[in-house]
Amino acid sequence: MRDCTKRFRPARTVMAALAAFAVMHGSVRGEPWAPAADHAAGAGHQLSLEQLGAQYPFQLKGVDASAGAYFDVRADEVVTQARLKLGYTYSPALISELSHINVLLNDVVAASLPVPRADAGKFQQRTIELPAHLVTESNRLRLQLIGHYTLECEDPLHSSLWANISNKSTLELAVERIVLPDDLSMLPLPFFDHRDQRRLELPFVFSGVDAATLEAAGTVASWFGALAGYRGASFPVRLDGGLPAKGNAVAFGLSPAKTPGPTLRIAPNPNDPYGKILYVQGRDGGELKRAARALSLGYDALVGPEAAITQLDELQPRKPYDAPNWLRTDRPVKFGELVSMRTLEAPGYRSETIRIPLRLPPDLFGWRAPPVPMDLRYRYSPQAGVVDSTLLFDVNEGFLRSFPLLSVAQLAERGWAEKSVFKELLPVRVPVEVPLERLMRRSELQYRFMYDYIKEGECRDVLIDNVRGRIDPESSIDLRGYPHFLPMPDLAAFSDSGFPFTRMADLSETGVVFQAKPAVQDIATYLTLMGRFGESTGHPATAVSVAFGKQGLEFADKDLVVISSGNQSWLAQFGEQVPAMLDGARKRFDTSDLQYRARDWMTPDPRDVERPVKSDLRYDSAGFNAIFAGFESPLRKGRSVVLISAGNAEAQRYAADALLGGEGYEQKIQGSLVVVHEKRISPLVAEYTYAVGSLGPLRRLEWTIAQYWPGVPPLRNAAVAAGALLAVALLLWLRKRLKGKRRTEGA
Structure with missing residues (x-):
């Protein structure tokens, strides 16, 4: 599988070194030390060891034990100050004169912490200043215990030799921003930097939206989502064409007639000398989409401040399950x-x-x-x-x-x-x-x-x-031999992997439908979803289709994502097939026992966690929330619909945030109906009404029999299945023979 987050050119490292030289000689301006500030302010960052990959506190044991974490520095920043706020505890058995805890930065000892007996066994906090000149593009922070418990002969792995380093300890970095050149060869810098371990937040700017523009934006959002990977990516939206006050952004729009065709261009953000704007342009919707595809598929080959795309051959059609990030099932x-x-x-x-x-x-x-x-x-x-x-x-x-x-x-x-x-x-x-x-x-x-x-x-x-x-x-x-078959709807598969839409990595069988006039937050949810799909597949959504209003619901040959806030009357053709509906103050929900039994448990038999509808709840309320609802498309059997709906545009933000997840979310999106309010996710129903994929005849028959006779052992199921098939074959043979006999008698 391809790791999209690790791709960069050696030239970029040289460029960062030259920028650092400029900072040291005062030719590049920066901001003062303020480690807790947001990146957009260009002042500094604060990251815990947990955010740097330490899932648990470091347990240092023995006479010489160490553990550490890695951190990187963005290519458009140079660290001017660094400090570590360390939380730790150490063994009461350590001899103070012979023992200590070393803090090392890139294998250079930055500080040695004493271990006085009076403070042993107590949680302590210390702030250690780290030499800024030791901080490079990629860094390792290491904590080392040198421990001794006796002046005589000692066991180097004695149980009394220990220190515990809290993974809530924080690293604070003050940085100076660097003005990078306007050069497409730096892509995906500065819009995404694999060294930055925080969630990517990249504004998308539109001067107007239509289907082609949103399709182009979905391609670019999924590309950035694939690059961001585990970090996640969100895309705040502006529809007035105005550029952000600080930082970077991507701008989509039609270019003047004199422009040669699909064009990609990098230019400074006029509101921020350190920010850049990536312009994706074309003379019409088709050219805009071609520019987006060229960016997502060929960015490594681009160079210069502007590139006019003169040719982009049609892509070879993708095959099901060929996503770069997914494990192959056709070979070991x-x-x-x-x-x-x-x-x-x-x-x-x-x-x-x-x-x-x-x-x-x-x-x-x-x-x-x-x-x-x-x-x-x-x-x-x-x-x-x-x-x-x-x-x-x-x-x-x-x-x-x-x-x-x-x-x-x-x-x-x-x-x-x-x-x-x-x-x-x-x-x-x-x-x-x-x-x-x-x-x-x-x-x-x-x-x-x-x-x-x-x-x-x-x-x-x-x-x-x-x-x-x-x-x-x-x-x-080796995953060969396992059939592709999944009872649906399954919102856990949608949330975790984008399934069934990501079955085709380019989303060529996916249609996204908005209301006639989508709200800004509807578009932001769509872009977040495209980023999630890209993170799942590792491939940009180069073939997604977008439509508006009732006519968009006629995508009979596609799986549909319907994103809507406010008035839901245009979804009336779905009728009672939708397990919930939000229409202003009027609300309807199917409910089941799932709200009492939701579990984060994977089972080979999805029926173990099925919770069918028990009641139908309807009420009027001025409050707002968002829902995820899955159901079979009424247009074609086996096709799926996922409705992402909200009572108003502001509540639609709950849905986008739930897709990204993170701290504060105790529950996951699962089942067939989920309600989201702020950070509270409430699964209401898990009911399987159809399936995607296929099983062999015997396997399908065994699965069907088990639905009505769940206690039948597997071997007996197989025997029953074989017997049933023989019986069907015998009936068909007798029927054929009877028809032949009638023809003979008629003659």
């Missing part, structure tokens, strides 16, 4: 395709967990299916003596299996005497099986090499950290 996928070689290394006794992210098509059918085969290959350093070392294999932080790391002596006992001395890491290959439900949609494989430490006796425990482990990049996972 090697781990080396998913992560870098460095990620697969595990050096030392206290090595970090090896993490391999997976993104599966959300409609792989795992009900009563065999587990996923995995060809696991790993290498490790065999230890001397008899030890109990282990390779732990977890999936999504849940234990699955362990593998022994045999020592030299244990290998010799098993007849490998000729290999009692190994000059290289010992290769091991084992087959592994993982239940498909443990890998649904978004997953992470986790491997941790746990090396045992042999105690040699008093005053003989000298720890030489010479062990190494590695997951071989030739290891693979």
Whole structure:
């Protein structure tokens, strides 16, 4: 899978270095130190260790233990001051004179913190000034414990040697902004910078909107969403053509007649000397869409302040499930395709967990299916003596299996005497099986090499950290053989992966329908959704279709996303098929037991979490909220509709924010009907009324029988299915024979 967030040119690094030189010599102006300010103010940033990837507090154990986090600096910024607000606790057993905690920046000791016994065992906070000249484009912040508990002989891994570093500790950076050149070769800079770990917020400016303009904007938003990845991306909208007071923006519009055709151009933001405007222009809607496609598919080849697109050949049609971010299902996928070689290394006794992210098509059918085969290959350093070392294999932080790391002596006992001395890491290959439900949609494989430490006796425990482990990049996972079939509607699949719309990575089978005059926030929700789709697939939405009003609902050959706020009368043709409707003060909701039993649980049988409609609630209220509702398209069987509706334009913001999620959201979008009010997500119904995908005849029959006879064992189901098919075949044969006999008698 392609990692869109890591693409940049060496020239950009040189450019950042030249800009830093300019700052040091006073030729570039900046803002004063204000670390808590927003990026738009150009003053500084504040990031916690948790935001930098530390999911849990750092646990430092042993005489010499360390852990750290990585942070980057945007290409249009230079750090002038840096400080770390550190929260930590340490063991009461540490000897103050011999122990301390080091703070290292890029492997240079920035500070050594004493560990006085009087403060041991208490949570403490310290502010450490970090040398700004040590901060580079990519940085590592590391915390190291040097610990001793006795003046005599000591166990280097004694349980009393510990320190705990809070992952709520914060890094504060004061920066000076840099004026970057107007050059398309820098794209996606400065509009998106992979070094910036915060959510991307990029305004989109329109001087007017029609279907073609919104299709072009959807292409660009999905491209930025793919680049932003886990960070998320939102796109505030302006329809008056006015540029933002600060920062960057993307502007869409028709260009003067003298313009040669589809055009991309970068120019300074007239309201902010540090901001840039990316203009996407064309003489008509078709040229505007062509410029957007050229930007999203060919930005690496662009150069200069302006590019007139003279040719863009028609794209080859996408195939279902070929999204770059999704795991392939037509062949085994090697781990080396998913992560870098460095990620697969595990050096030392206290090595970090090896993490391999997976993104599966959300409609792989795992009900009563065999587990996923995995060809696991790993290498490790065999230890001397008899030890109990282990390779732990977890999936999504849940234990699955362990593998022994045999020592030299244990290998010799098993007849490998000729290999009692190994000059290289010992290769091991084992087959592994993982239940498909443990890998649904978004997953992470986790491997941790746990090396045992042999105690040699008093005053003989000298720890030489010479062990190494590695997951071989030739290891693979094989998803072949699983059918694509998913009971619908499933808003969890929509929220997590954009399914079923992202089944085609370019959204060529997706139609987005607005009311006749969409509100600004309706368009912002659409762009946020396109960013989410791009994040899921890793591909821009180059073929999405947009329409307005009732005529847009006639997209019979497409799956539909309907975005509306305020008056809902134009959706009347959906009738009672819609599980909820917001029309000003009038509101209607289907409800079920799901509101009492909503769970974040993946099951191979979706019927386990089904909660059909129990009641129909209608009321009038001046309050406003937003809904996500899924149902089958009334135009064509098997096609899907997701309605994103709000009582007014302001409430539509709740829907966009819920799509991005984040801190403060306790519940997830799931089921077939969800109500959102501010940060409260309330699933109301989970009812499956249709399905997308297909099953083989026997599998389909078994699934159908299980709906009415759920207690039937799988083998008996198969037998019943086979018997039923034989019975049907016999009836067809008898019918054919009877017809033949009648023809003979008639003759």
